[in-house]
Amino acid sequence: MTPPPSVEELYSQYGPMVLRRARAMLGDEQAARDATQEIFLKVFSAWAAFRADSSPVTWLYRATTNHCLNLLRNGARHSAALDLLGRTLVGHTLVGHTAGGHTSVGLDERLTLRAVLDRVPAPLREIAVYYYLDQLSHDEIAKLTGVSRRTVGNRLVEFHAAARDAAAELGVAAR
Amino acid sequence: MSAALARRDEGCASDLAMDRWLLGEIPGSDEGRRLERHVRACPGCAARFQALRSLYGNRPAPKAEAPLPPLSAPPPVLPPEHAAVLQVVILRDGLLVGTEVFTAGRYTVGGDASCALRLDDLVPLHAAVSLSGARVALEAAGGPVFVNGFRATACELRPIDEVAVGPYVLRARVISERWQRPALEVVHDEPPVVPAAAPVAYALKLELFWGDTRLDVQVVDSTAELDELGVTSVERIDGGWALDGLRVAHGESARFHVGHLVCVATPVPLEAPVAARSPREWPWPVVALATVLFSAVIGLGLYGERLEPADFVPKPVDPAIVHVVMKPKPAPKAPAAPKTPSKPATAHAPPKRQPPRLPLPPALVQPNLVRDLFAKVDAGKAAGRPGKRPPLLAGIGAGLPAPSASPAFHGDAFAWGIGATGARDAGSMKTRDIGKGGVKGTVAVDRARPLNVGASSLSRDEISKVINAHLSDVQGCYERAMARSGGFGGRMMLEWRIAPAGDVTVARIKQTDVKNAAFGSCVLERLKTWKFPRAPGPSEVTFPVLLDHHDF
Structure with a gap:
């Protein structure tokens, strides 16, 4: 095993990427900087678990995504990214929140969509973020998460099913 | 959102791919080349790429390094004392692709055919590996090289390092078992020790x-x-x-x-006397074996069972004359002549030897029944109607002499043949199988189409007599054909011409439905040997034959 690099090396090389990713997920500069610090602390302590045959970029990318999703779930903070994901849900899974194809949602609806997303299991939500927000292809998601392309497709279907179930529980009409 | 969806649908690159390119992970790879081509062609992606690059500061994007200068002549191979070899294990997608072994020197790795280690899907000159002594060095040339996940430009490789070159993973291992030169031992030649020769006289x-x-x-x-x-x-x-x-x-x-x-x-x-062998040189196993054998022989001679002497003494015997008196056997009883009304037995007729009859099983020996049965058979024979086919089984079928002038063989109702049961004992049939139980068919004259004598100089009786005398030939042909090809039957119309001298000149099968060529040829062959009486002119005869086979 190679010796772990220093914190300065990691931060100087991958810090901008992590900060940009956290900013895009959280939508808040200060929260993104805090998240970046926390992410690097986690990465540095977990460097031994890093697989040498995988790319550090993808590893950090995924760690950042999961960390930000956890922050959003715990803090219930407003996130433009999740709003975007919610609107995607409206277009794909839920009905009754669109009027004439207009996908803009109001505050109440936004809160409802966030509640729906919070009830979806975290692995499925992560896959949905990669697919709908980051616009990654199935192949890229498969490489990123270490699963097969077929599994990626199946998990997207499961994501919609889980969202539909959650919407039904919350009284939101589902398609 | 719709713009984002269109981005992937149009094949645009993701931010993650751009991050990986900007952080130096994919330049030089197929994925990196695809990204570069797309960014040049897509204004939207170009804008995003510039934005991401600005995020990472003004650090210039890594570019593909210039290929290495042409390699100079390989260094001379070190002497064998330092000939550690480099074994490179090549993996792709976790699967072993192959291994290569290199001696000391610098070797190129790439997709070009001139590379020492040629790997597909690599740039023509991707990297270079050097082995000097027991140390291995790696240099990146035309493409990125990752050592244990870190991009490296030039480094020294250890046995545990994994080198990612394009889609391949290389593991370098130095086999450092040095060749040991065998130590030289100075051997002084000494004169061979020759045993002192005895003074020769x-x-x-x-x-x-x-x-x-x-x-x-x-x-x-x-x-x-x-x-x-x-x-x-x-x-x-x-x-x-x-x-x-x-x-x-x-x-x-x-x-x-x-x-x-x-x-x-x-x-x-002088002739040197043969030196006596020392006891060490004696063939002790042979001596021991000989001793054991000798002891055994002596022991048997002393304690073995002694043979008894012969208890008789041959004495001379005077010659004698032995007379052998043979007792004459009783003369076999002459069988009782069949009592037939047409041919009564005469005292002058010689006794006819009957074949011995097999003894019947005790259960079947019923004197009266057997006697009655024989009497019926004899009566049938005498009447010319033995068996169950009275019209067809008359004449010679009963083992009687060939009919000569019996009224039963004349007239339009000409009917004769070889009987089924009676033919078994027929002595007149001189074929091999007849009389041995091999008869399984009958030859008879078609009563509906009797003998037809056309323009003939011979009378019908004369012709019938000869045919009757030779009908066993037809039966023999029939039985041989059946023995060879199984049972068959049918009707055959024979036609032949009789010369004035009595010979059969032309014979043919006029009509037949018998599907056995061997039988037809046999019959015609036998027919041509028949001898008819002389006549003033030729005769033409048409003769029908019925073949009927039965299994019993």
């Missing part, structure tokens, strides 16, 4: 010549003998003799001339 061979003719040869070994020969001074020296002061050693000769006589003295080695 030489005798003296004296040859007496008269001119060129050798008269006598003597080998003397003692000085006394030589003294007798008139040699005044005889002395044995090492390797020869000294005769009157003349030294004659082994391999030399001395000549003494006495008139015309010449004496040639030559020292010759």
